[in-house]
């Protein structure tokens with residue numbers, strides 16, 4: 001077949017917004033586990049927990065099959081939901097599980113609007129939302145950018161509130177030189193396939209002491225307590241939340257690469273800032289994230305699209321996503337403001353309650369960012385997004 005002169009130049013392969021990095025040594029290790037005869041929770045989970053604990057300042061850490069049940073269990077250990085009037089303050093701009101678990105334990109979520117610059121919960125609003133029924137705060141480190149831990153724990157301490165850090169996205173982030181997870185109260189991480197470190201599905205909970213760790217183990221598996229060779233008792237209702245050894249082996253292959261992954265993500269994020277035409281974005285009111293290259297693990301790179309500018313061209317976010325997809329670029333939405341989901345509307349929330357979260361929820365766009373992306377990929381995304389916004 002002769003070359004067709006009107007055929008377009010070969011297009012680069014589709015660029016997803018994220019992609020896990022699983023090396024061959026990990027794949028071989030997983031095969032070994034599969035051949036070993038012990039595939040569910042066992043020695044690999046124990047080894048994974050020990051390494052996680054070492055990264056969390058030696059605090060007790062237990063592994064689970066999600067970064068959702070971890071938060072639910074933390075609330076149960078803290079006794080939150082024991083009274084139906086119990087309240088938990090959190091952000092409306094997060095993955096919906098953060099608020100769903102509050103409902104799950106029988107408590108009521110109380111939302112505090114975000115800071116439009118960090119897009120994380122506004123701690124001034126958290127303080128104003130504290131009342132006689134408040135039991136806990138669940139801050140979320142959106143995109144890996146940490147909520148101010150100094151101020152957070154000061155507020156919690158003064159009001160005697162428990163904290164369950166939803167650090168699902170911030171494994172590898174730090175605050176004041178200390179790794180997230182190595183201090184504070186409960187800290188929950190997720191190892192979902194899209195997170196910076198993955199076990200395919202999974203998560204872990206950092207606890208305060210061995211008594212809490214024992215409770216976490218009971219909630220993890222049907223409330224079972226074993227003793228001696230044949231002793232078994234059940235003291236409370238627990239779930240089915242244990243991690244498999246196959247999954248833990250994936251995590252053991254990921255952990256040694258965390259620093260390298262974080263460094264590469266930071267370098268790619270810097271390149272986004274360098275490549276964007278800041279004056280143009282400012283003129284149309286397309287907002288970049290906080291340029292933090294110290295604390296954040298850059299789990300995601302998100303822009304807030306210029307709603308009014310797009311509306312003048314009769315365009316919405318979905319049109320921008322479709323235009324980028326036609327150029328071979330995948331994007332995501334993390335997240336719509338959750339108080340506007342049907343479930344939460346039925347519970348009384350409505351449009352206008354949290355204007356900053358609603359604006360971000362309507363206009364946020366997650367751009368591709370993952371360790372094996374190239375610098376040229378970043379340039380291609382920036383070029384494509386700016387040309388769409390310019391109406392090319």
Ligand SMILES: *Cc1c(COP(=O)(O)O)cnc(C)c1O
Pocket residue numbers: 065066067068069094095097098140166168169190191192201202203
């Ligand atoms: C991923 C995520 C979770 C839940 O983690 P799973 O492991 O998927 O259950 C919770 N909160 C936030 C902010 C997340 O990004």
